[in-house]
Amino acid sequence: MKSLWKTRKKFEIQMVGQNLFLIIFEMEEDLELIWEGRPWLFRKILVLFDKLCQAVERDQIKLTSSPFWIKIESCFPEFDKKDLLHAIGSTFGGVLRYEISEDF
Template sequence: MGESGGDVREQREEISLLSEELMQLSVKGLKVVPDEKPTLICTIWTGKLYNPESFKAQMRSVWKTKKKFEIQLAGHNLYLIMFESEEDLELIMEGRPWLFRKSLILFDRLTHSVKRSKICLNSSPVWLKIGPCLPEFDKKDLLHAIGVTFGGVIRSEISGEWCRLKINLNVQKPLRRGIFVSSDNRNQWWISFKYEKLPLFCFGCGRLGHGLRNVVS
């Protein structure tokens, strides 16, 4: 009977180990698959640790959607957000940039299954305030020229001598403080950028996602 009991224990251990191995193999092979509902995939541009439940709770309190939405953890610092309506999804995308604890949330529309290794979330629309603009420049032309250096203009607004420009900001690049412009290829003027709803960034290197004290020399 003792030998029989030993055999049973060994079988249980083998079964337990096999279950763990199967789980690990299953996890490695998973793809991020969109829901039938309108779905966003998002991540938080930060190196700090945080509680995913606190992120979910804050978004539920901040986003004023007409219908309910669901947030699911899809991996480390990776979430799927499923909406009941396309209108609510568009509302959240239009309201960008969104912040969580002073860190930028990056979004993209998920329309087909994709491997986690292929997911690339590295940009977000942000507003720049530019001005006061000198009378030497046509404001529309100036906004277009500045927008081109960011990859294009999403939206622009002109109010007196001040202008606002919505561009797609690459979070992997340092923040630009401004740009030199010229009207006659001789005289140059410096135009500074003021970023609205600016997330946590480093004054030392200009990069998003960390403060100066987090920089390692």
């Protein structure tokens, strides 16, 4: 991941369990950059993230989902674009944000 993530400052990766890692960033901005860049893959495997604000036991960490960008090329003019996007997004767990281009 260190070669993939282009951060301004260093970060440290600690193995804390089987397939469970703690990543410590020196800069909050670097953390946000990586967080906003999701989803991330490592060796073609999806990497799931969560932000820890306080110490927590390993067995309390539940990594179950990751956001994805879904691009819809075109839409029938009779559909309300926002309603359509929310209907599609709800089948995948919800919509975090959406963008509608003029030619959609």
